[in-house]
Amino acid sequence: MSEIYINHLKENIKGYHLLNDSVLNETNWGVITKMTMEKTLPEKRTVEYMTKTSKISSTINLSSYRLTNSCDSVKDLVKEIDENRSPSGDMMYFVLLKKEDKLQYRYQFFIIPHSLAMFQAKNYKWNPTFGKSGKYKGIQNGWKGDFDGDSDAQMKISFGTTYQLWYCFRASELTDYKVCEFIVEKPARTLTYGDIWSLSKQSLT
Secondary structure (H helix, E strand, O other): OOHHHHHHHHHHHHHHHHHOOOOOOHHHHHHHHHHHHHHHOOOOOOOOEEEEEEEOOOEEEEEEEEOOOOOOOHHHHHHHHHHHOOOOOOOEEEEEEEEEOOOEEEEEEEEEEOOOHHHOHHHEEEEEEEEOOHHHEOOEEEEEEEEOOOOOOEEEEEHHHOOEEEEEEEHHHHHHHEEEEEEEEOOOOOOOHHHHHHHHHHHOO
């Protein structure tokens, strides 16, 4: 990713925090990514991407779509993930990892291609998961896939969250896809919309 894009991205995130005193969520990350794309990419160039967020930790957990009832067997879920619901091989995940403390926000930005083997369900060894206590003890409550290769990657499907699909990766396995890391200091106070309006009038006079 170009230095121009990265600089505009940092500026947009810093601008966000002039108005908001909370760490970026996935919705606002999507807005900022679109805003930065429109500002920096040539008009004729298009990029297929999905925006995702996760916490800064040793594991990156990315939520995906819900599989509804296509999970009766391993064959069904692999077909649903790899064929029926799979985006194009050119699709990229724009992932923002985040951490907040008392004085600052820390962000790490990754661009991860969907074409990686760890996004393909056929490359996992799948096993059912079962409830461990209460009235659902011993009843299947999802699926877990362990990557069949030199990786600790996992896929998980939880029936309790309406068949939500999760990708779970070791952060150390994705360092090649990290674009940048930066810190935003928390301002003494956030601006209001009225403040922005007043500043805009001053800049026009």
